[in-house]
Amino acid sequence: MLTYVKSNLFESPAQVIVNTVNTVGVMGKGLAKAFKDIYPEMFTQYQALCEGNQLSIGKLWIYKTPNKWVLNFPTKQHWRSPSKIEYIEAGLKKFVETYSEKGITSISFPLLGCGNGGLDWEGEVQPLMEKYLRPLPIDIFIHLNDTKSKAEHININETKQWLRSDPSQLSFAEVWEDILETIQSPVLDKNYSVELVQDEYEEQLIFLSNGRHVVITKGQLADLWRYLRGVGFCTWQGLPSGLFDYGKLIFDFLSKLPYIEIISLSHQFSNEDDLKDGIRLKPGIQSKMSTVAEDSNHEK
Structure with a gap:
């Protein structure tokens, strides 16, 4: 592509x-x-x-x-x-x-x-x-x-x-830990709130935004991470099934992680108006969880 x-x-x-x-x-x-x-x-x-x-x-x-x-x-x-x-x-x-x-x-x-x-x-x-x-x-x-x-x-x-690094090795387990930490963080956009719930089958994130009730499952986020980790970039078209309508919300939330940022990109280009928000892996990718582990190892 x-x-x-x-x-x-x-x-x-x-x-x-x-x-x-x-x-x-x-x-x-x-x-x-x-x-x-x-x-x-x-x-x-x-x-x-x-x-x-x-x-x-x-x-x-x-x-x-x-x-x-x-x-x-x-x-x-x-x-x-x-x-x-x-x-x-x-x-x-x-x-x-x-x-x-x-x-x-x-x-x-x-x-x-x-x-x-x-x-x-x-x-x-x-x-x-x-x-x-x-x-x-x-x-x-x-x-x-x-x-x-x-x-x-x-x-x-x-x-x-x-x-000379390999920036695509984070497991989703590490990412999920960072997501859970981010939910409690003051860096979240004031236009929405996020709550973790456990239903009969799996954990879910409930987003409350402008009167909307948006449910995103852990499995959907895992699929999104695998895509982003493999490709390095993600546009709205790369979102897992069921998430396309919530691209802006998802990209904003994930950009609060230390290794993901919002950039402008498009699969077609004739002028600047064609560029839309997407996300990419940042240079020097590292999870908060990995940093804690490294600090612990250094202390030993």
């Missing part, structure tokens, strides 16, 4: 993140410079490939770490030259042909060839990315430019820690 997200590429939960490069071995500014700072070993190998004329337009090179892969995608030949739309298409064709054999199951793209590359997003690049990427049966995220999270301004040390 193709999803547009307004968040930092380096904070993506996807298996693979895409770096746009030239073919002469220079990562001098913008996104590529950030990749160079975070993965100096990758830059050294990339430079050697370029100097040996082994990386060219239409070829893709994957650099693998234990928790993240970086797909280096040539969008220009020389760093002084602009990107060309035919270069973007050549790379996208190669990606479609090879993603499966490379074992890619989810991937995050920047706006290929835009920004420093000089290509027009709406008129040139977006239609091409839609054409090649939307039909693919894997999770694909396109990261829209966000003035609050430019690559040039990221904290390199924090980003390294995030990229």
